[in-house]
Amino acid sequence: MKILVPIKRVPDPATTIRVLPDGTGIATDNVKWVINPFCEIAIEEALRIKEKQTGEVILVTVGQSTWQEQLRTGLAMGADRAILVKTDAALDSLAIAKILAKIAGDEKPDLIILGKQAIDDDANQVGQMVAEMLGWPQATFASKIEIAADKISVMREVDGGLETIAFKIPAVITADLRLNEPRYASLPGIMKARKKELKEIAADSLGVDLAPKLKVKTLAAPPKRQGGRKVASAQEMVSLLHTEAKVI
Amino acid sequence: MLDLLRDLDFFHLDELLTDEERMARDTAKRFVDREIIPQIEHHFANETFPMHLVPQMAELGMFGANLKGYGCAGMNNVAYGLIMQELEAGDSGLRSFASVQSALSMYAIYANGSEEQKQRYLPEMAKGKLIGCFGLTEPDHGSDPGGMETRARRDGDGWILNGTKRWITNGSIADVAIVWAKVEEGITGFLVEKGTPGFSTRDIHGKFSMRASITSELILEDVRIPRTAHLEKARGLKGPLGCLTQARYGIAWGAIGAARSCFHCALDYTKSRKQFSRPLAGYQLVQAKLVRMLTEITKAQMVCLRLAHLKDQGKMRPEHVSFAKRNNVNEALKIARDARDMLGANGIVNEYPVIRHMLNLETVNTYEGTFDVHTLILGRDITGENAFE
Numbered sequence: 226m227k228i229l230v231p232i233k234r235v236p237d238p239a240t241t242i243r244v245l246p247d248g249t250g251i252a253t254d255n256v257k258w259v260i261n262p263f264c265e266i267a268i269e270e271a272l273r274i275k276e277k278q279t280g281e282v283i284l285v286t287v288g289q290s291t292w293q294e295q296l297r298t299g300l301a302m303g304a305d306r307a308i309l310v311k312t313d314a315a316l317d318s319l320a321i322a323k324i325l326a327k328i329a330g331d332e333k334p335d336l337i338i339l340g341k342q343a344i345d346d347d348a349n350q351v352g353q354m355v356a357e358m359l360g361w362p363q364a365t366f367a368s369k370i371e372i373a374a375d376k377i378s379v380m381r382e383v384d385g386g387l388e389t390i391a392f393k394i395p396a397v398i399t400a401d402l403r404l405n406e407p408r409y410a411s412l413p414g415i416m417k418a419r420k421k422e423l424k425e426i427a428a429d430s431l432g433v434d435l436a437p438k439l440k441v442k443t444l445a446a447p448p449k450r451q452g453g454r455k456v457a458s459a460q461e462m463v464s465l466l467h468t469e470a471k472v473i
Numbered sequence: 474m475l476d477l478l479r480d481l482d483f484f485h486l487d488e489l490l491t492d493e494e495r496m497a498r499d500t501a502k503r504f505v506d507r508e509i510i511p512q513i514e515h516h517f518a519n520e521t522f523p524m525h526l527v528p529q530m531a532e533l534g535m536f537g538a539n540l541k542g543y544g545c546a547g548m549n550n551v552a553y554g555l556i557m558q559e560l561e562a563g564d565s566g567l568r569s570f571a572s573v574q575s576a577l578s579m580y581a582i583y584a585n586g587s588e589e590q591k592q593r594y595l596p597e598m599a600k601g602k603l604i605g606c607f608g609l610t611e612p613d614h615g616s617d618p619g620g621m622e623t624r625a626r627r628d629g630d631g632w633i634l635n636g637t638k639r640w641i642t643n644g645s646i647a648d649v650a651i652v653w654a655k656v657e658e659g660i661t662g663f664l665v666e667k668g669t670p671g672f673s674t675r676d677i678h679g680k681f682s683m684r685a686s687i688t689s690e691l692i693l694e695d696v697r698i699p700r701t702a703h704l705e706k707a708r709g710l711k712g713p714l715g716c717l718t719q720a721r722y723g724i725a726w727g728a729i730g731a732a733r734s735c736f737h738c739a740l741d742y743t744k745s746r747k748q749f750s751r752p753l754a755g756y757q758l759v760q761a762k763l764v765r766m767l768t769e770i771t772k773a774q775m776v777c778l779r780l781a782h783l784k785d786q787g788k789m790r791p792e793h794v795s796f797a798k799r800n801n802v803n804e805a806l807k808i809a810r811d812a813r814d815m816l817g818a819n820g821i822v823n824e825y826p827v828i829r830h831m832l833n834l835e836t837v838n839t840y841e842g843t844f845d846v847h848t849l850i851l852g853r854d855i856t857g858e859n860a861f862e
Contacts, residue, residue, distance in 0.1 A: 257480070257487075294492045301496055409500045412534030412546035412556075415493050 226280040226372070226394075228271040229334035230304065231325050231355075232264035234288055234295045235345040248443035260295045263340025266400040269407040270370060271338050272303045278372070281305045283332060287324050289313055293423060300418035301410035307421070312428035317439040322354030327431050329359055334395065336377075341366050341399040352399035362392035366401040481733050483771045486778055490551065497552035500533060501559035509563035514823045516685040520678065522566065523685065524646065531601030535560075535571055537579040543595035545579075551781040554726035558777075562730030565833035566686030568723070573642045574598065576719035578605025581651045584715055585662055585707040594649060594664070606647035608638035608665075608691045609713045615640075616846050618653070618660075619710055623693065625654040625663060632703060634663060634671075634696040640840070644689025645674040651704070652693065653713050662704035662712050671696040682832040718791045721841045722784065725797035728837060729773050731830045732805035735812035736766045738827050742816050753815070762811045769804040776800065792854045799847035806834040 236242060237257040244251055260268070271282045284299045284307040286292050296307040310324055329337060337356075342349035356363030364379035368387065371378045378391040382401045410418075428435060456462045466473045480487070487495065508526055516523050530536065534546035539553035561568035579598050582590055582605075597603040614620045623636025634654055644650070650665045650672075665672055671694045676687060704712070740763060743753035753759050776797050783789040809831035813820040821828055838844050853859050 255485070294495070297492050298496055298499075409503055409533055410496050411500065411532060412497055412538050412548055412552070414534075415496050415500075415552075416546055416548065419493065 226274060226278055226336060227332070227334045228274060228280065228282050228336045228338055229285060229325075229329060229332055230264070230267050230271045230282060230299070231285050231287075231321075231337070231339045231351070232268065232295060232299060233261045233286065233340070233343045233345075234258050234292045235261045235343055238262065238344060242446075244444045244446045248445060249441075250444060258291075258294065260298055261340050261343045261345075263342060263344070263400055263402070265340075265407040266402070266404050267338045267340050268299050268302055268304060269405045270367075270398075270400055271336075272408070273405065274336075274370070274372060275303075280335075283308065283334065285310065285325065285328055287312060287316060287321050287428060290425075296423055297418050298410055300421045300423070301415040302408055303414060305421065307423045309423060309425045310428050310431070311425055312435070314428075314435065315437075316428075316435055317437045318348045318350035319354060319438055320433070320435040322351050322358060323433045323435070324428060324431060325351065325355050326358040327433055329355065335375075336394060337361075337397045339397075339399055341401050352397055356397035359395070359397070361396050363397040363399075364390055364392065365399045367398050368401050368403045370398060370404070481736060481767070481770055482774075483767060484775070486774055489778060490555075494549070494552045494555060497538075497548060498555035498559060501535070501556040502562075504529070504533060505559050505563035505567075509560075509567055513564045513567075513685060514826075514829070517564070517566075517829050518684070518823065520680070520684045522570065522646065522687050526567075527570075527601045527604070530571065531599065534599075535575075536601060537575045537583070537595065537599050540575075540579060540583050540595070540599075543583070543591055544599040545595065549781075550722070550784040551778065554723065554777055554781050557723040557726040558730040558733075560730065561727030562734045564685050564829065565727065565731055565837055566683050568727040568730070569642050569683065569686050572720045572723045572727070573607055574601075574605055576723050577607035577716050578647075578649070578651055580719045581605075581607065581662060581704065581707075581712075581716045582664070585704040585712055586664075587701075587705065589701065590664065590704070603648040604643055604646050606641050606643040606650050606689075606691075607713075607716065608641050608644075608650050608652040609717075610638060610640045612637055612639045612690075616843060618713065621653065621655060621660070623652065623654040625656050625661070627656075628697060631697055631699045632663060634665065634693045634698065636693050638691040638693075640677070641674075641689050641691050642683075643687055644691055645676050646687050647674075650691055651716075652691065653707075659709045660707075660712065662707040663698060664702040664704065665691075665693070665696060665698060666702075669696055669698060682836040684832075714791070717841060718794050721794045721798040722780065722789075724837060724841055725773075725780065725794065725801045726777050728798075728801040728805035728834070729770060729777060731834055731837075732766070732770050732773070732801075732808040735805075735809045735827045735830050736763070736770060738825050739763065739766070739812040739815045742819070742825070759815060762815060766808045766811065769808060773797075773801040773804060792850060795842065795847040795850040798842060799844055799851070802834065802837050803844050806831070806838050809834050 237259045240256050242251050275282050282304040284296050284304045287310040339352050366382045367379045368382045369380035375394050381388045537545040538548050541547045582594050609618050625632045625634045648667050652663045652665050673692045675690045743759050746753050780797050812827040813831050849860050
C-alpha cells in the first residue's frame, strides 16, 4: 500500500511560547522545532501498515528549506522518501490542502494519513479539505485502523464515545492521540535517512492558487491565570457553583 | 528570561550541531524521559540494574554507536557524546553500562581483535545479545594498572589465566570479559567467556553510589582459554589505555547530563519554594550558586563539543580527554553537591534526583582515572616532568 503522510513543523510542545510585542507572530529566535505530535502518530501508523503488508511511505511538507530537518526525522523513523514543497509564505489551511491534493494527484497514493490538527494553530482543517478536493472518503480522529484487502475500518473518537466506519481506498485518515505511540528514530535509522530521497518542489511551480483567504490580524497571549479562592466547605462550594458560577 | 535555559543551551551550541546529531540527541533524550526517569529511583533503591532496557537500547543503536561496520550505527563522535550526555541525565549507572559495553568492551575488540573475533562478538554486542565487561583494575592496583598481578602463561595451544579483578562494571552480567593480564612480553588482553571453568564473579554490595549498576569482582583460577581468545594486537599498557581514552571521552560528556539534571532541579525548586518573604531564587546566595552552575555547565559543553570535533578529525590526544574528564566530572560533582544543599532537607530524599546524581558522581570522579591522576597527566604534559612516581 502506498501511503502519503503530510507533516508540519511546529514549536516543541515543551517550549514556552512568547508572542511578539506587535502581535504579528511568535518569537522564534530560540524555539526548538519538532514534527507536530499528531503528524508523528500519522507517520507511525503508516509505517505499521507498511510493515504488516508491503508498500511505500512518502512524507510531504510545505514550508521553508529548514523544514527538511523534520522530513529527515521522519525518514529516520522509517519512511521511504520525502517531498519538500518549498515556500517562504505562511500559507493557510486551504492553500496547504490544494498543494497536498495536487501532490496526491501526482503520487496516486492508496491512503493519505495525517495528524488531525497541528498544535500551533489547532486549525483541524487540512485532512477534511484534502478529502473533499480529491472526492475521497475520510475518517477523522482515528484511534484504531484495520485494513483487509482494499477495505478499511476506522474507529473514530467522537463526542460521547467511539464510532467505527468502513470504506474503500483511496481515502484520507486523520490521526488522533490514542492511535499509537510513535517509535524513536533509531541511530541506524538516522544514518540510513541520509541516503533516502528528499525531493524539493517550488510551491509556485504547482499551478495552484495559493492566495490566502484568511488573514491573521493579531496574536495575543492568553490572560494570566488569576489565583483561585478557598472555600470553607463542600456546601459552600456547591452553593457558589449554583449562585455565582451558575454551572449547576 | 531565556527559554534557552530549558535545555541549558546558553550559547546556542545547538546551532553548531548537524540535523543528524540533533536527532540522535533527541532520540536518547526521549528514551531517557520515557523509560529511565520513571523507574530509576526504584532500581537505585533496590540495587538493581534495569536489564530489560538493554534490548531497546540496542535496537536504538546505542551500543558501539560510533564504531563502523559490524552492525554498529557508525555515527560521529558528536552524536555519540550527546547520547552519553542524555543517558547520564537519567543516571550515571545507565551511562556506565553503555560506556562499558561500547567504549571499553566493544572498542577493545574493535581495536585489538582479529577479524574472526570482531565477527564473532561485535554484531551480537551491538544487538545487546552479548554483554561485555572490562577487567583491568585489581584489588591492589587501581591508578597503577602496570602493577597488575593477574598472569597468563602459555599452555600448549592456549593460555592459563590466574588473578583477581575488582570494581568491574557489568562483571556478573557479562557474557564476555576483556581480561588484561601480564605475560612474559608485558600486558595483553584476553576474551574470557562466562562459564569458562575456573572463572567466577562476585558482586560488590553495600555501595552508596552507582546502585543502579552492577559492580563485581572477577576471579580467575587456572582458567584455560584457547589461543583464539587472545587479543594479539594488544601489546603493553597502550592496549587498555586506548580503551580508557574512549570511555573517558564519553564520561566527559555524560557528566554534563548529570549536572544539567541537578541544575534544573535546583532552579525549579528555588523558584517555587518561598522562605521569609520571597522565593529562594530571589536571594543573592542562591543566585550566585545558580550562576556558577550555569557557567560551569556551559564551559563543559563547549569543551566537549570542541573535543568531539578534534576526535572526529583524528586530532584528539589523550591529554585532551584528561582535561575534559577531570574538569567536567569534578564540576558536575560540585554542582550536584550545591544542588543538594539548595534543596535543603528535600535534597536528601529520592523524590528529587540530586542526591542520586551526587552519590553517583563520587564514583565518576574516581573511576576511569581519578581527578588526581588526570591532574598528573596534564601536569606531565605541560611541564615534561613525570610526577607519578
